[in-house]
Amino acid sequence: MNKKSFIARAAVGVVGGALLLGGAGAAIADEIDNGEVDVNVNIEALPPVGALTLSVASGSATLAEVDSGDDDVRQFNGTLPTVTVSDDREEVPVGQFWYVVGQSSALTSGANSIAAGNLGWTPRLLTAEGDGEVAEGGQVGTVLDGDIGLSTGEDVLALALDSGDAATVGTWSANADLFLKTPKTVAPGAYSGTITLSLWEDAY
Missing domain, CATH: 2.60.40 (Immunoglobulin-like)
Known part of the structure; x- marks a missing residue:
């Protein structure tokens, strides 16, 4: 196996491992509760130009x-x-x-x-x-x-x-x-x- 093929396979292996870990985490997570946050903003009128x-x-x-x-x-x-x-x-x-x-x-x-x-x-x-x-x-x-x-x-x-x-x-x-x-x-x-x-x- 040449060096370039080895690097490519190693990269795939790392990505695959990351995906596998992510999938495992999602599988064991259960939603316990949730909450809501109100977002408020008061946008005032711009002052008139000039005076x-x-x-x-x-x-x-x-x-x-x-x-x-x-x-x-x-x-x-x-x-x-x-x-x-x-x-x-x-x-x-x-x-x-x-x-x-x-x-x-x-x-x-x-x-x-x-x-x-x-x-x-x-x-x-x-x-x-x-x-x-x-x-x-x-x-x-x-x-x-x-x-x-x-x-x-x-x-x-x-x-x-x-x-x-x-x-x-x-x-x-x-x-x-x-x-x-x-x-x-x-x-x-x-x-x-x-x-x-x-x-x-x-x-x-």
Whole structure:
């Protein structure tokens, strides 16, 4: 018997032995019991591509005194940093509109405080593109003007009447002229506060 034939027969013998052992194992195995395992998976929807976002330019609004035209009132003017709304969503929901609102805290200096109602604004839309898809909010006067100032969180800076239409331009920017009016008797001091700007989207 040559070497090649011997190797071939040895290989067959090993395979045959393996098959024989496997058969013997199957013959003596009896099923004792079984069990079941439930498989659960929660597949969440993928997030939409793109987003509707708001950003505010860095910096703060510093108010400086101007002539109020009223001997009993002191007035301080400044400018809100630029607020930008961007929409790069691939699919914009139908029947939605977005809006940016602002609300001020009281302005404080140590134990002294000026209520948020003393701060008002005149919004300015800065984006020239488009055809009326986004509008600036109306002027909000102070309590000394007979209004409520930036105290409610319902004061609109900018408003898109239709989110889909506004998204054709993609990016919109606005700011506002700020004005603080106080009685002439206001306590002197370095006052500070915060205007919170919020972007909302809702169905119409």
